[in-house]
Amino acid sequence: MAQIPMISKNEVLKRTGISYGQFYRWKRKGLIPEAWFNRRSTFTGQETFLPQEKILERIRRINELKDDHSLDAIAEMLSPDLIRRTYSASEVEAMDWLSTRARKVYRGLREGQGPYGVNEVLFVAAIEHLMQDGKLTSEQIELATRTMIAGLEALPDDGEDRYLTVARRSSVTFPVVFSGEAYFGPDAAVVVSLDLNEVLAQIKVKLREVL
Amino acid sequence: MTDKRDTKRNASIAGSGRFTGGVYGHVEIAGSGTVEGDLEAEEIELSGSSNLQGNVKAKELRTAGACSIDGDVEIGILRSSGSIKINGRVQADSVEFAGAQKVGGSLKAEDVVIGGSFKSGGDVEAERIEIGGTFRISGLLNADEIDIELDGGRSTAQEIGGSKITVRRKRGHLEVQSVEGDEVYLEATEAQTIRGKHVKLGEGCRVDTVEYAESLEVSPEATVRSQVRTGKDDQPSA
Numbered sequence: 001m002a003q004i005p006m007i008s009k010n011e012v013l014k015r016t017g018i019s020y021g022q023f024y025r026w027k028r029k030g031l032i033p034e035a036w037f038n039r040r041s042t043f044t045g046q047e048t049f050l051p052q053e054k055i056l057e058r059i060r061r062i063n064e065l066k067d068d069h070s071l072d073a074i075a076e077m078l079s080p081d082l083i084r085r086t087y088s089a090s091e092v093e094a095m096d097w098l099s100t101r102a103r104k105v106y107r108g109l110r111e112g113q114g115p116y117g118v119n120e121v122l123f124v125a126a127i128e129h130l131m132q133d134g135k136l137t138s139e140q141i142e143l144a145t146r147t148m149i150a151g152l153e154a155l156p157d158d159g160e161d162r163y164l165t166v167a168r169r170s171s172v173t174f175p176v177v178f179s180g181e182a183y184f185g186p187d188a189a190v191v192v193s194l195d196l197n198e199v200l201a202q203i204k205v206k207l208r209e210v211l
Numbered sequence: 212m213t214d215k216r217d218t219k220r221n222a223s224i225a226g227s228g229r230f231t232g233g234v235y236g237h238v239e240i241a242g243s244g245t246v247e248g249d250l251e252a253e254e255i256e257l258s259g260s261s262n263l264q265g266n267v268k269a270k271e272l273r274t275a276g277a278c279s280i281d282g283d284v285e286i287g288i289l290r291s292s293g294s295i296k297i298n299g300r301v302q303a304d305s306v307e308f309a310g311a312q313k314v315g316g317s318l319k320a321e322d323v324v325i326g327g328s329f330k331s332g333g334d335v336e337a338e339r340i341e342i343g344g345t346f347r348i349s350g351l352l353n354a355d356e357i358d359i360e361l362d363g364g365r366s367t368a369q370e371i372g373g374s375k376i377t378v379r380r381k382r383g384h385l386e387v388q389s390v391e392g393d394e395v396y397l398e399a400t401e402a403q404t405i406r407g408k409h410v411k412l413g414e415g416c417r418v419d420t421v422e423y424a425e426s427l428e429v430s431p432e433a434t435v436r437s438q439v440r441t442g443k444d445d446q447p448s449a
Contacts, residue, residue, distance in 0.1 A: 019374065020406070020408070021355060024391075024392075028319075
């Protein structure tokens, strides 16, 4: 898989207009994960690089949230493992801010009653994303969801990066859940890919509003 | 298993002794004492020489004399004079160190005041930090307000970052790879890179590159190899 495009911290500040004080404060508060920091030597000396797409998106979200929420609250929304509350399957089914179609698919797949962690809400939101995307058939969405349910149980909860990707090789479509980077082979194409932590961050904002 | 609502036991050593960790109310060691295992208490007071062999959690920890802690420390108020050596990480609300201090891991607190000599094996993070003396920080010193008075020989940090950074010299000098802040004032600092909005370099600074956004003042007693003004034409996106 190709190298992820990186951006220097300096460039991040220039592009977003945030101050050094803000940047370092957000880092202290855990809003910018330690794992994103990559120190390198350049011709001008030491410089820190961050994954471009992630850091710009993260700063956009913080800016969006910071007028209405404390930094600690934002940290909780953005970090993958901080909401420890549990949910029953019926509670998830009743979340009417998630689409009815997605909840229906979820209901068809989940036999247990819980209690589950916040991932349970993530499943429904992911289904919703896959449906909206429109590239998968309903059977493929079901298979992807089953893979995600089993896959996320196997991955650590606080994983920095978690993805649900549906790839296609010749005429076979297959879902994969992974953390970090994955390579699907020379003639495989990615049909759809969800950054699950990003979906989770959106859910947390939503949960905070509704609970 | 134990019901923590019960009145908590107190523990004290006067003279020489040892006890096993656990949950306590008040812990006091005067003389020489050892605590085996993790210790959790409301308040811990140590004077003389003591060794806590596990992790320590308390609302308040006060030490005088020589104290060593083998594990991680989670404290509301941490005050230490004399010498303290903590092998693990420190997480606290407020830290006041006077004397000689060594932290093996990172130090995270709201307010930190350090006098004497300080060493940390990891990052140091605080909202406000004041240092008077010498320090060796093998990581990033990150605080909103950083106020340093160099007093001694050589001080070092890998990186320093924050909003307002002030380094003054009484004696000695600072070596650091990079300093980044909105308002930066430095004396006696050797650095590869200084980045800031407003940068002032005083006496004794030796800097490879300064990148500044709005203003730069360099004392005739400072040397700067190259300076770049940045950000002038950039339009911050909304």
